[in-house]
Amino acid sequence: MQQMDGTADTPELEQLYRDFAANDMAPLWTQRDDLMPMTPSPQAIPHVWRWKTLYDIAQRSGDLVPVGRGGERRAVGLTNPGLPGTGYATPTLWCAIQYLGGHETAPEHRHSQNAFRFVVEGEGVWTVVNGDPVAMRRGDLLLTPGWNFHGHHNDTANPMAWIDGLDIPFSSQMDVGFFEFGSERVTDEASPAVSRAERLWAHPGLRPLSGLEDKVSSPLSAYRWEYTDAALREQLALEDEGFPATVEQGHAAIRYSNPTTGGDVMSTIRCEFHRLRAGVSTPARHEVGSSVWQVFEGEGTVVLGDVETRLETGDLFVVPSWVPWSLHSDTQFDLFRFSDAPIMERLNFARTFVPSAN
Amino acid sequence: MQQMDGTADTPELEQLYRDFAANDMAPLWTQRDDLMPMTPSPQAIPHVWRWKTLYDIAQRSGDLVPVGRGGERRAVGLTNPGLPGTGYATPTLWCAIQYLGGHETAPEHRHSQNAFRFVVEGEGVWTVVNGDPVAMRRGDLLLTPGWNFHGHHNDTANPMAWIDGLDIPFSSQMDVGFFEFGSERVTDEASPAVSRAERLWAHPGLRPLSGLEDKVSSPLSAYRWEYTDAALREQLALEDEGFPATVEQGHAAIRYSNPTTGGDVMSTIRCEFHRLRAGVSTPARHEVGSSVWQVFEGEGTVVLGDVETRLETGDLFVVPSWVPWSLHSDTQFDLFRFSDAPIMERLNFARTFVPSAN
Amino acid sequence: MQQMDGTADTPELEQLYRDFAANDMAPLWTQRDDLMPMTPSPQAIPHVWRWKTLYDIAQRSGDLVPVGRGGERRAVGLTNPGLPGTGYATPTLWCAIQYLGGHETAPEHRHSQNAFRFVVEGEGVWTVVNGDPVAMRRGDLLLTPGWNFHGHHNDTANPMAWIDGLDIPFSSQMDVGFFEFGSERVTDEASPAVSRAERLWAHPGLRPLSGLEDKVSSPLSAYRWEYTDAALREQLALEDEGFPATVEQGHAAIRYSNPTTGGDVMSTIRCEFHRLRAGVSTPARHEVGSSVWQVFEGEGTVVLGDVETRLETGDLFVVPSWVPWSLHSDTQFDLFRFSDAPIMERLNFARTFVPSAN
């Protein structure tokens, strides 16, 4: 054990350190480097999960593990290799593949944790949010913000898998979570093409007079693929026509937003969708906070730190805080992203650094 | 002249009042009743203008008065009979019928005053907002917020008329207005079905990553009728299915909103659209602030104060502050409304009173 | 009568203009210059009122006009010569000298209008705000925000005069005012040196846990001279020591703020206090919105537009919208200012132009 200036220990100093421990004390000077690094030094590491592997294992879970009360969900979380044993994808975000067999039901419950689902393939499941059945289809983002009851039921004979995103690691480490069981079956087994939330809220720039109070989470439960796709397509078309519309040349992107505030869809989770034209490379970006990406369609690579990895539809990767990332597209390349950026921004820790811009 | 307690004047008192006047002073006690009434006592009065009359006179203006630089617009304002000589519809709001003949152009300019257009019939004109051509069609709301250059050109051989709403009375009385001339002709004579602003912003709940800064006015220049109509139709359908969606039984309504904030489309003007099922009567409402309504479709009546008036498509009426208003529908009854509610709310003067609810 | 392009009238055109008038319509093209000027063109004009004159006339009012219910206040408003007959100092602001004789009482009432008092000389009156007696002393700013009951009583045998500032012109023109009579006498005749509001709120940076909800107006009823004076003194001392603290060289200033938000003390009225060292000239400033100033102490001049006027303690002057103003100090020069800046900022009309800075 060393002193602050590195000189050798004495018996008195050894006794001091024993007394620290005995009295539930810890000197800063031996920990400062770890606790207060020069730049964010996450234990989480960049990592890629293959959709084919995830899907295969989820499917086997479907055969072997019944879904039901207690376990609640047949969801298998992506565990960051740098955070072994935690089940966390990042220090704030949980991400899982969830699998529901034909005609299965995941029972209703609610919790403080904010949750969403994103569908990279398949259809046939309805998630029922506070009694409102919401169809899940390819390319859709479906929200179940904190403390909304929700269950899922598969209205077809075919299985369906999708990804879940939640702020479980944040809520678990920060001790903020409450949980409550609900109905064993979903409270409304109808299977409408459009949810009631959409019928009230999915009209661009229009707000129902019966819904004038701002809500902390978006009241719009479903963001449909056709709108996302159209928004991205128009950005690229406008760029072609010579008008500012994209984030950078060849890179279209939208943020899913809460129509009552214009802000993020939930207090802790930001959701975005990015589209690169073929042959585009984005500059390396360092960002405070972590994110998880899923390839929706197309082919390309991601560079995380120094490592480039080829990606295919459904593949997921995680970007820990301040690890530089860049994307490179071989074809038109569509990716869904979610991150903890609202946490970083609301608490004033957000920072971005793009070396090529400096 | 009377003292504060009503006693008779004396020579000293008469001299005092003369000295008030001579020194640019005015005693409160002789004015308090007028300046500080028990409830709002507007000089503006409730009034109804007939669309047929307005249109006929606007058409004659089209024949007789060329549009061009200087006068700028062939717009004829509705003058509240209680505010003679002002050209004001209310103390805050200006409302006009604007008429543009076939192939005519209203030159570009910009001003601090916030403006919109609402189209009750016709089509064929494009309003060009900061160089972005925006088609005007029946049922559309088109925005030209303060300090955006804008001009209009008629791309057809047929005339078109619509209503303009601005905060001219407010800006004129409060001395806030700047004005600047622009191009003699519109800067982009294209006639696309959809404006660039819509292509960027008219996707429900989606925000371009290139547009993350909040804007004081809505960046969405056009609110199309098909969306408004759908939103209202869904509210009534949800009501039929037993779910809360309408303002009150049989009364659907939307507020046009700024997608970057969820708030009003412009700092001073609120825009709404209301739909009553046939046979609905709304309770009398007193509201601080004034509004102007236009019937879009259907038949019914409005009661303003004690006077009931039958209304037809295109008819306009004004509701001064605190004058009770209620609507009664004979058919499905669609009405556009604009008001100064953002002023009242931002300055904390808003109040509503519904006698039947008390 | 002229056409938009200045050509001569025809019988048809004359009939058209008659029909405009007969149908409560007013063409924009004949009014545009007036309604939408190139820069704000206030009817209000710059003007100076002498405190000696005001005080003398107020004193005579004290001898001749009893204060009491109905007239409510022995307050004599400063009428802008450009707004004759209105009693308005500016289109938004009312400013009066109020005079209360020894042992007189101004009865309690409340109104939507926001009000304050500022004391340029004297003491001995308590204003009772919602039952809380607030001493009025030289240099103090005392608030009675909208809808707070308030009355005044003179606890001494000597008269006292001060200025009142209200948003009466705004509320009157915009039809937002409500009024209610209260007690004939003040509801608490105590004369404490410090009000209860100050005891709760006048601790720098400290907020009572019993008062965590934000309030639209400041809950701090009294801003005492000793704090204002100290704040200004420190700014100038810091400037002397080489640190940034003043608005510009030799010009210290504070804004009175609402401790629950950091914002303006009331929704419509901004209050500030300015101190110039001897020999300072401020650059000419154009500002959207109007303000009223009162000299508190010292000697100097104001330039309003092109006219320079020498000022003494108590003198008041008004700056209409966009009229350039600058101050020049012969001695240390202290001035109180109030303005309608919160209206301009909340409605996004604020603009400032300093020619020398361009």
Added chain:
Amino acid sequence: MQQMDGTADTPELEQLYRDFAANDMAPLWTQRDDLMPMTPSPQAIPHVWRWKTLYDIAQRSGDLVPVGRGGERRAVGLTNPGLPGTGYATPTLWCAIQYLGGHETAPEHRHSQNAFRFVVEGEGVWTVVNGDPVAMRRGDLLLTPGWNFHGHHNDTANPMAWIDGLDIPFSSQMDVGFFEFGSERVTDEASPAVSRAERLWAHPGLRPLSGLEDKVSSPLSAYRWEYTDAALREQLALEDEGFPATVEQGHAAIRYSNPTTGGDVMSTIRCEFHRLRAGVSTPARHEVGSSVWQVFEGEGTVVLGDVETRLETGDLFVVPSWVPWSLHSDTQFDLFRFSDAPIMERLNFARTFVPSAN
């Protein structure tokens, strides 16, 4: 290993679980109870540290461990016994006793982490915040918000000890921290009684016109004991006089606030001071989020969960999330508190439950 419904394992199931592990996956159903408990289930436990013990050990550190660059501070953190090895007092908050010998200097640095100091005894040290020397005296709260350079120097021959509070655990777990070394010695060795920040900002309700932009952290570096004490004394006096002023009978409290917003002093840390009259018991409160308390003066007890502990001046205790706490005073009982409440409120996880109130 169990299935979701508790049935026995099969070889296929065992293989599945091995494949989860091999592919960086973790099933939710085996973890849900831990990750998503019914109510917050912190690993941190309630704990009390004795000031006498802390001070004695800090003093020995002063004799044995030199302060200087690298270790940076002679600060000894309170380690929650439920979070061994972490140095964390709670999952979000770090709390230490810092000790500076006569004429010692702790070198300047800056970091993203928000920090404050609170002084329970002693004086003689100046903390220099961005070059502004701030005296530290008994009862004072001193801020060094994120990314402000700061160092400390002892201007006397006597040692001084105080507590530091930071959001190190939050920033470390969430990977948000940056760190930068500054001057070896403080950049201004002056020892003024009042800092420049106070001279600009410590005037109740007054804001310098040179400081109108809102700041994410309070610009007021020092909250002096005389103001805190006066605010609490007045609350109790007002209560005695029959007016609402306290949180509950006999319990006065203030929140330290950012004068530019009225909000918390820093984005992640709330600071409060509480005073109980002798003989007061507060009801048990459950709150989401954690806090640390220090007794400033007086005697009493705290009940944390089911355990009551007697407290003396300087003693510190920690309240993990949702652990009920109540205070009981034998004498007038003064306590300083800091918590992560801004995190909970900004991310919408705040909840409070007072069983006796239900």
